[in-house]
Amino acid sequence: MQPITEPTRERDIEAVASLRLVAFFEGSERSLADDVADLRKLLAGDRFETALIVRVGGVPAGTCLLVRSEREPAHDLTPWLAGLAVAPEHQRRGIGTALARAIEAHAASADVSELYVYTWQARDFYATLGWVAVEEFEQDGAPMLLMSRRSRL
Numbered sequence: 001m002q003p004i005t006e007p008t009r010e011r012d013i014e015a016v017a018s019l020r021l022v023a024f025f026e027g028s029e030r031s032l033a034d035d036v037a038d039l040r041k042l043l044a045g046d047r048f049e050t051a052l053i054v055r056v057g058g059v060p061a062g063t064c065l066l067v068r069s070e071r072e073p074a075h076d077l078t079p080w081l082a083g084l085a086v087a088p089e090h091q092r093r094g095i096g097t098a099l100a101r102a103i104e105a106h107a108a109s110a111d112v113s114e115l116y117v118y119t120w121q122a123r124d125f126y127a128t129l130g131w132v133a134v135e136e137f138e139q140d141g142a143p144m145l146l147m148s149r150r151s152r153l
Contacts, residue, residue: 001057003095005102008051008063013039015060016053023085042067048079048110052102054086054095062086064099066106070118074139075146079107081117096122100129108151115149123147 008016017035025035042049042065054062064084071082081103086095107115116134119126123133123145131147138144 003061003093003098004055005052005098006055008039008043008053010040010043012053012060013043016051016063019060019063019085019087020083024083050103050106052099052106054090054099056090056095060087061090062095062099064103066103066115072139074118074137074144075116075135077116077146079112079115081107081115081149084117084122096125097129100126104149104151113151115151117147117149118144119147120144 013036014032017032017039020035021030021032039051042051048066049068050066052064053060062085065080065082067080067082068078070080081100084096084099084103086099104115117126117131118139120143126147126149127133129149131149134146134148136143136145
Protein backbone atom coordinates (compact mmCIF):
# COMPACT_ATOMS: atom_id res chain seq x y z
CA MET A 1 0.00 0.00 0.00
CA GLN A 2 1.23 3.44 -0.93
CA PRO A 3 1.68 5.87 2.01
CA ILE A 4 -0.43 9.02 1.78
CA THR A 5 0.78 12.28 3.36
CA GLU A 6 -1.92 14.83 4.19
CA PRO A 7 -2.95 17.40 6.80
CA THR A 8 -4.10 16.02 10.13
CA ARG A 9 -7.86 16.22 10.60
CA GLU A 10 -10.00 16.26 13.72
CA ARG A 11 -10.65 12.52 13.39
CA ASP A 12 -6.86 11.89 13.48
CA ILE A 13 -6.02 13.91 16.57
CA GLU A 14 -6.26 11.15 19.17
CA ALA A 15 -4.23 8.69 17.06
CA VAL A 16 -1.58 11.35 16.39
CA ALA A 17 -1.44 12.31 20.07
CA SER A 18 -1.04 8.65 21.05
CA LEU A 19 1.84 8.25 18.61
CA ARG A 20 3.47 11.43 19.94
CA LEU A 21 3.09 10.33 23.58
CA VAL A 22 4.93 7.07 22.94
CA ALA A 23 7.67 8.78 20.91
CA PHE A 24 8.32 11.86 23.04
CA PHE A 25 6.49 12.00 26.33
CA GLU A 26 6.58 8.51 27.83
CA GLY A 27 7.37 8.78 31.52
CA SER A 28 6.54 12.50 31.62
CA GLU A 29 3.56 14.23 33.16
CA ARG A 30 2.15 15.07 29.73
CA SER A 31 -1.16 13.29 29.16
CA LEU A 32 -3.04 12.24 26.07
CA ALA A 33 -5.61 14.97 26.87
CA ASP A 34 -2.81 17.60 26.99
CA ASP A 35 -1.50 16.62 23.57
CA VAL A 36 -4.99 16.37 22.07
CA ALA A 37 -5.77 19.90 23.32
CA ASP A 38 -2.52 21.30 21.89
CA LEU A 39 -3.08 19.62 18.53
CA ARG A 40 -6.59 21.04 18.36
CA LYS A 41 -5.22 24.55 19.00
CA LEU A 42 -2.64 24.07 16.27
CA LEU A 43 -5.25 22.89 13.77
CA ALA A 44 -7.52 25.83 14.63
CA GLY A 45 -4.70 28.30 13.98
CA ASP A 46 -3.74 30.35 10.96
CA ARG A 47 -2.58 27.39 8.79
CA PHE A 48 1.07 28.46 8.91
CA GLU A 49 1.58 25.98 11.71
CA THR A 50 0.52 22.55 10.56
CA ALA A 51 0.32 18.92 11.55
CA LEU A 52 0.80 16.31 8.86
CA ILE A 53 -0.02 12.65 8.97
CA VAL A 54 1.01 9.69 6.85
CA ARG A 55 -1.50 6.92 6.39
CA VAL A 56 -0.73 3.41 5.24
CA GLY A 57 -3.86 1.53 4.28
CA GLY A 58 -5.92 4.25 5.94
CA VAL A 59 -4.13 3.79 9.30
CA PRO A 60 -2.02 6.61 10.80
CA ALA A 61 1.63 5.58 10.51
CA GLY A 62 3.49 8.83 11.22
CA THR A 63 3.18 12.49 12.03
CA CYS A 64 5.19 15.72 11.95
CA LEU A 65 4.55 19.37 12.82
CA LEU A 66 5.64 22.80 11.64
CA VAL A 67 5.46 25.16 14.61
CA ARG A 68 6.55 28.70 15.38
CA SER A 69 8.13 27.71 18.70
CA GLU A 70 9.30 24.55 20.40
CA ARG A 71 7.81 23.35 23.69
CA GLU A 72 11.03 23.99 25.66
CA PRO A 73 13.19 26.17 23.42
CA ALA A 74 16.86 26.72 24.24
CA HIS A 75 17.15 29.13 21.30
CA ASP A 76 15.18 32.15 20.12
CA LEU A 77 14.62 30.86 16.58
CA THR A 78 11.63 30.14 14.36
CA PRO A 79 10.05 28.10 12.77
CA TRP A 80 10.59 24.48 13.79
CA LEU A 81 10.08 21.06 12.35
CA ALA A 82 8.84 19.25 15.45
CA GLY A 83 7.41 15.98 16.62
CA LEU A 84 8.41 13.76 13.71
CA ALA A 85 7.29 10.30 14.83
CA VAL A 86 6.72 7.08 12.91
CA ALA A 87 5.00 4.05 14.41
CA PRO A 88 7.59 1.30 15.01
CA GLU A 89 5.95 -1.12 12.58
CA HIS A 90 6.27 1.49 9.78
CA GLN A 91 9.83 2.65 10.40
CA ARG A 92 12.56 2.39 7.75
CA ARG A 93 10.06 2.64 4.89
CA GLY A 94 10.59 6.28 3.90
CA ILE A 95 7.74 7.69 5.99
CA GLY A 96 10.00 9.92 8.11
CA THR A 97 11.66 11.25 4.96
CA ALA A 98 8.28 11.93 3.34
CA LEU A 99 7.10 13.80 6.44
CA ALA A 100 10.26 15.92 6.73
CA ARG A 101 10.13 16.79 3.01
CA ALA A 102 6.43 17.69 3.26
CA ILE A 103 7.10 20.03 6.21
CA GLU A 104 10.03 21.58 4.30
CA ALA A 105 7.75 22.13 1.28
CA HIS A 106 5.01 23.66 3.44
CA ALA A 107 7.56 26.02 5.01
CA ALA A 108 8.98 26.99 1.61
CA SER A 109 5.47 27.76 0.34
CA ALA A 110 5.14 30.19 3.26
CA ASP A 111 8.43 31.89 2.25
CA VAL A 112 10.38 30.44 5.19
CA SER A 113 14.09 30.68 4.43
CA GLU A 114 15.35 28.43 7.23
CA LEU A 115 13.87 25.72 9.45
CA TYR A 116 15.19 24.35 12.76
CA VAL A 117 14.95 21.06 14.61
CA TYR A 118 16.14 19.76 17.97
CA THR A 119 17.37 16.18 17.92
CA TRP A 120 20.02 13.90 19.21
CA GLN A 121 19.08 10.34 18.31
CA ALA A 122 17.93 11.27 14.79
CA ARG A 123 20.86 13.55 13.91
CA ASP A 124 22.17 11.17 11.23
CA PHE A 125 18.69 10.91 9.69
CA TYR A 126 18.39 14.71 9.40
CA ALA A 127 21.99 15.06 8.11
CA THR A 128 21.15 12.60 5.33
CA LEU A 129 18.29 14.93 4.34
CA GLY A 130 20.59 17.97 4.13
CA TRP A 131 20.13 19.40 7.62
CA VAL A 132 23.31 20.81 9.16
CA ALA A 133 24.45 20.83 12.78
CA VAL A 134 24.38 24.31 14.31
CA GLU A 135 25.08 23.73 17.99
CA GLU A 136 25.51 20.82 20.35
CA PHE A 137 24.32 21.55 23.89
CA GLU A 138 22.86 19.90 26.97
CA GLN A 139 19.16 19.99 27.83
CA ASP A 140 17.79 18.44 31.03
CA GLY A 141 21.08 16.62 31.53
CA ALA A 142 21.06 14.99 28.09
CA PRO A 143 22.90 15.84 24.87
CA MET A 144 20.92 17.80 22.28
CA LEU A 145 21.69 19.11 18.82
CA LEU A 146 20.23 22.16 17.08
CA MET A 147 20.11 21.60 13.32
CA SER A 148 18.93 23.80 10.48
CA ARG A 149 17.87 23.47 6.86
CA ARG A 150 17.75 26.28 4.33
CA SER A 151 14.66 26.30 2.15
CA ARG A 152 14.92 25.94 -1.57
CA LEU A 153 12.72 28.96 -2.33
